[in-house]
Amino acid sequence: MSDALHRLRQARELHQQGRYDEAELRYRDVLTVMPDNADALHFLGILEAQRGRHEAAADLIGRAVLIASDNPFIHYNYGNVLSALNRLEEALASYDRALALNPDDPTTLNNRGAVLHQLNRPDKALLSYERALALNPHHAPSHVNRGNLLLGLREFDEALSSYDRALAIQPHDANALFGRGKALASLLRYEAALASYDRAIAIDPVHAESHANRGDALFQIGRYPEALAAYERATAITPSLAAAHHGRGNTLFKLGRGQEAYRAYDRAFSIDSEVEHLEGLRLLTKLYVCDWSDLEKERRHLRARVLEGRPASNPFAFLMIGETPSDQLACARAYVAAKYAPSPTPMWQGERSPHAKIRVGYVSGEFREQATGYLTADLFECHDRTAFELHAISTGMDDVSAMRRRIKGAFDVFSDVSRRSDREIAEQITRAEIDILVNLNGFFGEERTGLFAFKPAPIQVNYLGFPGTMGAPYMDYILADRWIIPEDQQQYYEEKIVYLPDTYQANDRKKAIGETVVSRVEYGLPEKGFVFCSFNNAYKITPDMFSVWMRLLAKTEGSVLWLLEVDSGIEHNLRNEARARGVSPDRIVFAPFIKLKDHLARGRLADLFLDTLPVNAHTTASDALWMGVPVLTCLGATFAGRVAASLLSAVGLEEMITRSLADYEALALKLAQDPGLMGAVRAKLARNRDTTPLFDTPRLTRHIEAAYKTMWERHQSGLAPAGFGVDRLAI
DSSP states (O other): OHHHHHHHHHHHHHHHTTOHHHHHHHHHHHHHHOTTOHHHHHHHHHHHHHTTOHHHHHHHHHHHHHHOTTOHHHHHHHHHHHHHTTOHHHHHHHHHHHHHHOTTOHHHHHHHHHHHHHTTOHHHHHHHHHHHHHHOTTOHHHHHHHHHHHHHTTOHHHHHHHHHHHHHHOTTOHHHHHHHHHHHHHTTOHHHHHHHHHHHHHHOTTOHHHHHHHHHHHHHTTOHHHHHHHHHHHHHHOTTOHHHHHHHHHHHHHTTOHHHHHHHHHHHHHHOTTSTTHHHHHHHHHHHTTOOTTHHHHHHHHHHHHHTTOOOOOHHHHTTTOOSHHHHHHHHHHHHHHHOOOOSSOSOOSOOOOOSSEEEEEEESOOSSSHHHHHHHHHHHHSOTTTEEEEEEEOSOOOOOHHHHHHHHTOSEEEEOTTSOHHHHHHHHHHTTOSEEEESOTTSSSOOHHHHHTOOSSEEEEOSSSSSOOOOTTOOEEEEOTTTSOGGGGGGOSSEEEEOSSOSOOOOTTOOOOOSOOOSGGGTOOSSSOEEEEOSOGGGOOHHHHHHHHHHHHHSTTOEEEEEOOOHHHHHHHHHHHHHTTOOGGGEEEEOOOOHHHHHHHHTTOSEEEOOSSSOOSHHHHHHHHTTOOEEEEOOSSGGGTHHHHHHHHTTOGGGEESSHHHHHHHHHHHHHOHHHHHHHHHHHHHHTTTSGGGOHHHHHHHHHHHHHHHHHHHHTTOOOOOEEOOOOOO
């Protein structure tokens, strides 16, 4: 017996020296003689856990627990091993037994908090951390874990304070520095976040997560080549780090390297298919480069996951996948619940503060040379400033463009809040007593939906940027028309629907078309052949639609299809798809990106704009109509697939709206083969362009203002938001 105890002491010494193989032999010698020695079982279990053999460790320490049930340290270590095995409820029970025996142990309380955090019981986890810190205010791991929890709860300032307290105790804690960087980045303090990540990397050069998050911060401030290098360093250290591949995909896409971006997303997805919203982004990027391999199978898989309530896609990516308004509502609701849940304490608390003018705040990240900016500049300028006070809340970059200056000049107050957190922006909106807050992004572009979740204004409106419901209970209204949201689809919108009488889309009467005379030859187009065009983003092109286009080329001698040149991979893939359909790849002509006014000038060389499904052309369709090129569309099932119909109706060309792909193809062919009919449609568009509602921005503005007044009158009367239609005004 004494020899066995001597061997146990030797085993402990060898264990402490890191001589694991020799220590194991001594522990097992002891257990041969004393199979129920709790200490030998316990310490051998710890050794196995240190080697990463957690199943064996759980077996050994579990046996020790049965023998020495009054030993809190055995319960504590059993909890650690069970936690490593993701047996979280059992781990929690072990920590609770340890604390029943030793209630004042901050380390056990800290680990218990970590398990509660994993079990998604944040309130109880926070209490556990705070009990640990009450016992030992200098317990740095509890400060770090408390920070991690608060970070997940979006309490970024408080999380930052926790990390700072941990670093005051242990200045060289790489995990605390990493967490601090994440908190700073969440507060949009990207340069400070970079400094924190750099300190973490200096302490631990192979801390892959710090390299990846450093890439995230660099990405956010537009330093894309440096971001790419950071992600590549992270994946070199830990090839299985899905977040780094994900970030690398984001960066490659921004750099215009679509094929490589898709491969990066695909790698991330192969590592961890449960990364939130990654599956949708991966598939959207695959569509962007017109890679249609396994497309239907992947579409069905993504749709099924979304309809199960899983956070597999953001709503923008799902526009190409969700087949019905019901699908898209399900996606939006799941996305909001996961990422932008309503604040439990709304900033607007029911006050009704009448002002001399209704204060309208437009929130956008696109007050610049971008589609939303092009559409809305004239709307802002046309507002009645005797009745409305206009506030711009600019959440995106200042591109120092003429469009930025023009938009800025259209507002009474223009606030650049691009470097402020959602909470800070919401607080500013509340202080400004904005009456009606309009979200011009929705889930598109440089969006900041999070600030709307704080409910900083009494009335919040979804308009223009995102073609669908936001699925958010804090968005009160959506501005629409009866083409894009038929009355029998109202149930699929979280917002109350306000029907404008003509079209919902704002346009700019002042949009310049280049004056330089251009010829077909200089753009590689045939001098006499029929030119079909589609200047949509390539992700909107589907195999079915492309097949229609190829049949049109095959049946229309000398015709070509004119598309935008976005990525070299797109050109390669579409030429191969044309060849597979028996059409010469040379009959597809790609137009390089140029300035908008010059694009509008060259676009007039086309004969007919072919629209897409399930997502139509939006700004691109109104651009085509503005430059005098008729648009042919097929009416889709969802908002995103009905926009072109709204525009064509508003410009008096309802005959260009078809209701099946067969009718779409037949009408396109008829127009291409009948010059008289095609000429008549073009002449009608030329007559209607300046006399119908589509480009009558003052008219649209008066209708939107009437909508705002009705919303405000309901609010002032204490009535809840409700849908209504705006009467066509005599203007």
